[in-house]
Amino acid sequence: MEVTGLLAAAVAVSVFPGGLYLAVAASAAARGAGARRWPALTPAEIAGLVALTLAAALVPLPGAPGRLIPDPGGAEANLLALLMLTGVALGLGSAPRWGAWRSAAAAAAGLPLLALAAAGSTLSAPTVAGLPGARLGVARLLAALALVLVGPALTGAGSTDDTERWGVERAIPAAGLTALCALLAVAIGFPEGRGRLAGVGAAALAIVVAGLVGLGLRPRVRPWARRAGGAALLPALAAVGLALFGG
Amino acid sequence: MSPLALALVWVGAGALAAPALAGLPRRRRALAVAPLALGLLSLLAISEVVWPGPAASTGYGATLVLGRPGMGLLVVAGVALAVACVLAPAVEGGEVTAACVVGAAAVVMLSATVPAVWALASAVAVAAVAVRWIAAAPGRSTLAMGRVAGLGAAALLGAAIFLPAALGPVDARTRVAGALLAAGVGALLALVPLGGWAAAAASGVRGTDLALWTLLLAPAVLLSAGAALPVLPAATRDAFATDLLVLALVSGLYSGAQAVRAQPEARYGRLWIADLALAAAGLASLHETGRLGGMLLVLTHLIVGPLLLHAPRPGLERQRRLAWFALAGLPGAAAFWGRLLVLQGLAETSGVVLVIGLVSFAAITAAAIRALIAPDPPAPGRATGGPVRLLAWAVCLAALILGLAPAAIAERVFGLSFT
Numbered sequence: 069m070e071v072t073g074l075l076a077a078a079v080a081v082s083v084f085p086g087g088l089y090l091a092v093a094a095s096a097a098a099r100g101a102g103a104r105r106w107p108a109l110t111p112a113e114i115a116g117l118v119a120l121t122l123a124a125a126l127v128p129l130p131g132a133p134g135r136l137i138p139d140p141g142g143a144e145a146n147l148l149a150l151l152m153l154t155g156v157a158l159g160l161g162s163a164p165r166w167g168a169w170r171s172a173a174a175a176a177a178g179l180p181l182l183a184l185a186a187a188g189s190t191l192s193a194p195t196v197a198g199l200p201g202a203r204l205g206v207a208r209l210l211a212a213l214a215l216v217l218v219g220p221a222l223t224g225a226g227s228t229d230d231t232e233r234w235g236v237e238r239a240i241p242a243a244g245l246t247a248l249c250a251l252l253a254v255a256i257g258f259p260e261g262r263g264r265l266a267g268v269g270a271a272a273l274a275i276v277v278a279g280l281v282g283l284g285l286r287p288r289v290r291p292w293a294r295r296a297g298g299a300a301l302l303p304a305l306a307a308v309g310l311a312l313f314g315g
Numbered sequence: 316m317s318p319l320a321l322a323l324v325w326v327g328a329g330a331l332a333a334p335a336l337a338g339l340p341r342r343r344r345a346l347a348v349a350p351l352a353l354g355l356l357s358l359l360a361i362s363e364v365v366w367p368g369p370a371a372s373t374g375y376g377a378t379l380v381l382g383r384p385g386m387g388l389l390v391v392a393g394v395a396l397a398v399a400c401v402l403a404p405a406v407e408g409g410e411v412t413a414a415c416v417v418g419a420a421a422v423v424m425l426s427a428t429v430p431a432v433w434a435l436a437s438a439v440a441v442a443a444v445a446v447r448w449i450a451a452a453p454g455r456s457t458l459a460m461g462r463v464a465g466l467g468a469a470a471l472l473g474a475a476i477f478l479p480a481a482l483g484p485v486d487a488r489t490r491v492a493g494a495l496l497a498a499g500v501g502a503l504l505a506l507v508p509l510g511g512w513a514a515a516a517a518s519g520v521r522g523t524d525l526a527l528w529t530l531l532l533a534p535a536v537l538l539s540a541g542a543a544l545p546v547l548p549a550a551t552r553d554a555f556a557t558d559l560l561v562l563a564l565v566s567g568l569y570s571g572a573q574a575v576r577a578q579p580e581a582r583y584g585r586l587w588i589a590d591l592a593l594a595a596a597g598l599a600s601l602h603e604t605g606r607l608g609g610m611l612l613v614l615t616h617l618i619v620g621p622l623l624l625h626a627p628r629p630g631l632e633r634q635r636r637l638a639w640f641a642l643a644g645l646p647g648a649a650a651f652w653g654r655l656l657v658l659q660g661l662a663e664t665s666g667v668v669l670v671i672g673l674v675s676f677a678a679i680t681a682a683a684i685r686a687l688i689a690p691d692p693p694a695p696g697r698a699t700g701g702p703v704r705l706l707a708w709a710v711c712l713a714a715l716i717l718g719l720a721p722a723a724i725a726e727r728v729f730g731l732s733f734t
Contacts, residue, residue: 122646148655149646152680156645182673186666191659312666 076133077125085132085251086125089271093247093278097219100282101243116161120244123153127248128194129255129274131267147185147193151178154248162245163224173221173297176304177249180211181256183311197255203314210307212257214300216277219249220284221297242285250278318379318426321360322419325353329415332408346411347400353418354393357386360422368542369424369433370478378428383730384610385425388538391617391728392531393418399526399621401706404628404696410523413447416440417527421535430475433539437503438468440535444527448516451524456515463512467502470495478551493554496543500559503536504595505588506566514573517584522624529587529620534613537591541598541606552601560599560664564671566592571678575685582686583623586642587616589679590650596672597657605660607733611725612653615641618717619649622710627691630699634707639687641714644680649718654679 080086109117126145158174166174184207185191188199199208223242254274284293316324332349366382396414400406420440427433445461474495477488498509505513516525540559544552570589577585594609619638627635641649654676661672699707717724722733 146655148658148676149651152644152646152651182670185662186670186673189662189664189666189669191655191662191669312670 079133080125081122084271085127085129085255086121086123090121090124090244090247090251093251093275094244096275096279097243097246097250097282097285100279101246101285103243103285112160116157116159117244119153119160120157120248123150123157124248124251126150126153126193127251127255128197129251129267130258130270145193147181147191147196150193150252151181154245157245157248158222162222162242165224169294169298170221170224172301173218173294176214176297176300177218177222180207180214180304180307180311181252183308184208184211184256187311193255197258203310207307207310207314209257210303210310212253214304214307215249215253215256216281217300217303218297219246219281220290220293221295221300222246222249223285243282246281246285247278250274250281253277316356316359316361318360318381318422321357321381322379322422322426324356325415325419325422328353329412329419332411332415344401344403344406346406346408347397349397349411350393350400350414350418351397352393353415354390354397357389357393357422360386360389366542367428368544368546369427369539370430370543370546379423379426379432380428381422381426382542384538384542385422385535387728387730388425388534388613389418389422391614392421392534395530395617395621396526398706398710399523399530399624402621402631402703402710403521403523403625406523407451409450410447410527413443413524413527414531416443417531421531424535424539427539430478430543431472433543434468434471434475434499437471437499437536438465440532441465441468441503444532447527448520448524452520454519456512456519459512460516463502463509467499467509469499470502471499474499478547489548489550490554493547493551493556494558496540496547496551496555497558497562500536500540500555500595501562501566504533504591506559506562506592506595507569509562510566510570510588513588514570514585517588518578518581522626525584525624526620529584529624530617533591534617537594537598537609537613541609544598544601556599556601560596560668563592563596563599564668564675567596567675568671568678571675571682574682575678577682579686579689579692580626582682583620586679586682586686587620589675589682590616590654593654593657593672593675593679596668596675597660600657600660600664600668602660602663604656604663607725607731608653608656608658608660610653610729610731611656611721611733612650614725614728615649615653615714615717618710618714622707627694628699629694629696630704631707632691632694634704634711635691636687637711638714639683641711641718643683643687644676647718649714649721650683651718652721 083089126149128145184196184199187204188195190196223245251274254270254277258270283289328349332346360381366384367380417440420436423436424433427436441464448457448460474492477492502509544556547555567589570585570592574582574585574589590612594612597605597609619641622635622638644651644654658669658672658676662669725733
């Protein structure tokens, strides 16, 4: 990898769209969830947050420096790496129990992205986010909608009896995951090629979306958020159908 | 040293190794020196940077020309076989003799410039593995290995007969040659529906015996088939690649699902078969990224295989878990890069092929993660000695380093550009 590529990767991981930016988005989600304190994290949760940060660095938001990294540099901005890292973050930093709603939410989050990748015959995250055409555009929007809906359900918050551990009091990893879903949703659904200002707008929109999605982590809203995560299968399957069979 | 001389040295070492130490029942593990020395001796062989492959007889006559990737494979496979012998609970001696014969055949396979020579060398290698497996563990699976893989080698020989005729216009014979090649390679790589023998052997044959196929024969077949593809006549190549791709994709799905469901003691064998199918799919995609991904995947298994092929032993639990981490397919782990490149090769082929590849990838990853988080069953026997534990740590370290610098290491091993 050349020096500029290395620098871009470092900025992507530490500043935007990972690191500081993810922290801001996660704070918005945590505020939406009503979390008031930041308790100490377990080593597994810290490792999960590291994986989450690396995953966020691969999110193809407009203006992300990761998109400047030259192609032969490796697996950067790769959809598979992004999903795998998110899976690691889920495994390490979220509730251990996987019920039916949560599994449905996970399927609703991942399947449309993979179907879009198959439709574009690519694993490049920026290419998937910018797939052209009305049909694939609608599929991208449906995938984004599914991602917005699944955020709180995916974290498993409230899915276990151990509410002290996986409730709002432990909302930091959950907020991070929720924020990542919001970032991905904006990256997939936001139209491409509208210039730098649009990039800034997308980045701000992602934080707002993260805050709104974070509302789903509130104890009173959680049961509904869980069902919304399962219901996200509908737009997700529609996106899969459009991407794979719509042509 | 010419490839022919190298092959003769492999055979000679096999003939001498077992009888030389037969009278020393407590020193049989020292036989591991033989594949190690022979692997390192391959460095002295004359190798060509541009490897003609086993279907490039024009301009080469029937001479043996060892390619740089083949030389790299022989070195790593020799070291891997030696490590497998040292990490094994017990070594009989006969497996080393068989390994030397298979190694000699692999040298010829990786140096052949005539399809018939390649096919005959495959047949010799299959015969050596089959005789050893049947002698060590007589049963349906080992007999099936001799039968099915032997038929595969025969199919390759049949393809070799049809190939010269295939240089002409497209006709039925070109299609037959491609189908025979796919069937032969599929049988030797244990692809569905020709791979039942390998799945059964994965749980019925001891690790050192299984290593003959996993660490030497299968990688040699994969590498040589990859070299043959570009120089085949177009019609034969297309038929070969299409048939092999279908077999490999179905096999990846089936073996991946089987790996998830497998018992802990058979899980690595199943996973290796699934990864081998993925590597074959990458090869058959006819894209360079897919082929290189397959080679990287094979290299990963050459490193972790010597540790995971054997049943769990007391004292090696942590090392085995780290080796499973290297196979888990998480970004930064060795197997991830190989699978990623294969999937990129499949993506360049078509979206449907990519979807099937992704499902296989998911199953393989789930199987590896299941092995990673589920502890091995308690192993009977005494705790392994310090040197063995140290060697197992070295295996883990090598796998981790491969995950951190996959392109640089694979380039050093195979002499090909991975960037």
